[in-house]
Amino acid sequence: MNFQEFWEDKEKSQAKVAQVAALKGKILPIRELEARIADLDVLVEMAAEEDDDSALDEVRTEVASIIAALDKVELQTLLSGSHDRENAFLTVHAGAGGTEACDWTDMLMRMYQRWGAQQGFKVEMVDVQEGEEVGIRGATLRFEGENACGYLNCERGVHRLVRISPFDSQARRHTSFASVDVTPELAEEPKLEIDEKDLEITTMRSGGKGGQNVNKVETGVLMRHLPSGVMVRCTVERSQHKNRDLALKILKSKLLQIEEDKKRTEMERVYGEKGEIGFGSQIRSYVFQPYQMVKDHRTGCETANIDAVMDGDLGKFIEAKLRGHVAGASKDDL
Numbered sequence: 001m002n003f004q005e006f007w008e009d010k011e012k013s014q015a016k017v018a019q020v021a022a023l024k025g026k027i028l029p030i031r032e033l034e035a036r037i038a039d040l041d042v043l044v045e046m047a048a049e050e051d052d053d054s055a056l057d058e059v060r061t062e063v064a065s066i067i068a069a070l071d072k073v074e075l076q077t078l079l080s081g082s083h084d085r086e087n088a089f090l091t092v093h094a095g096a097g098g099t100e101a102c103d104w105t106d107m108l109m110r111m112y113q114r115w116g117a118q119q120g121f122k123v124e125m126v127d128v129q130e131g132e133e134v135g136i137r138g139a140t141l142r143f144e145g146e147n148a149c150g151y152l153n154c155e156r157g158v159h160r161l162v163r164i165s166p167f168d169s170q171a172r173r174h175t176s177f178a179s180v181d182v183t184p185e186l187a188e189e190p191k192l193e194i195d196e197k198d199l200e201i202t203t204m205r206s207g208g209k210g211g212q213n214v215n216k217v218e219t220g221v222l223m224r225h226l227p228s229g230v231m232v233r234c235t236v237e238r239s240q241h242k243n244r245d246l247a248l249k250i251l252k253s254k255l256l257q258i259e260e261d262k263k264r265t266e267m268e269r270v271y272g273e274k275g276e277i278g279f280g281s282q283i284r285s286y287v288f289q290p291y292q293m294v295k296d297h298r299t300g301c302e303t304a305n306i307d308a309v310m311d312g313d314l315g316k317f318i319e320a321k322l323r324g325h326v327a328g329a330s331k332d333d334l
Contacts, residue, residue: 109139173290228258
């Protein structure tokens with residue numbers, strides 16, 4: 001980096017800087033832990049010599065802090081998938097439940113936006129489809145940051161909401177569903193040739209709030225890959241050309257992901273978790289009434305603090321999935 005020639009190619013230099021930052025992010029926490037453990041040995045010796053309760057309390061506090069830091073480093077090692085380090089596109093879609101489902105999808109989108117902000121990720125809107133009355137029918141978000149795809153892959157599936165509907169004049173309980181899918185943003189565009197004849201491209205007005213082109217110029221793009229049926233919709237950019245390029249990039253990532261899943265004979269496992277957006281296929285339930293509970297049906301992880309979860313506190317659910325916890329299994333089975 002000290003050589004002038006390094007900065008002549010802006011894209012390559014930025015990629016290298018990001019790679020160095022990622023390596024430092026893995027190495028520095030381990031070095032810091034080693035230093036803290038060495039300091040802890042000294043602290044233990046001093047506490048033993050002083051025979052003071054306050055010194056022992058300081059040791060206990062530091063031990064607990066080191067264990068928490070070690071757990072965080074250990075969690076990073078579980079993100080070993082081929083695309084775990086990549087940025088990610090997260091798509092939410094409303095399922096069974098009508099207006100309720102659109103409102104639920106909007107709530108989920110907000111939950112993931114807040115989670116991303118808490119993790120220090122850059123979160124951008126790629127596309128949003130407004131609901132007919134309230135909420136949204138679907139949206140795609142882009143998460144930029146180290147291991148974004150690895151973390152968000154744990155959220156892939158159907159999410160179920162049970163609550164007393166604010167849209168029901170009789171205040172009855174309703175059940176709504178929304179699906180979450182995640183696609184990596186590949187650092188290098190995949191070497192995947194797509195025949196133009198296999199693409200069905202529709203343009204539309206972007207809609208939504210703000211922007212001089214909104215509802216005036218057809219800048220939005222809906223791209224369908226006819227052989228696979230995969231659809232990608234992009235409306236965030238102000239030009240149709242940029243939306244088309246972004247849609248094609250996401251489409252290629254999705255198709256490559258599907259092919260890799262097929263090669264590993266894991267298509268049923270990866271996409272089967274999402275399945276039909278309805279009863280019997282959910283990975284997690286969010287119950288607002290008559291009691292409050294969020295429960296992950298894959299890992300058994302649950303919490304009654306539903307407000308914190310909806311504000312983006314998903315750490316325990318993601319960690320349980322990464323660590324391979326299984327609902328109903330004892331500690332000896334894990």
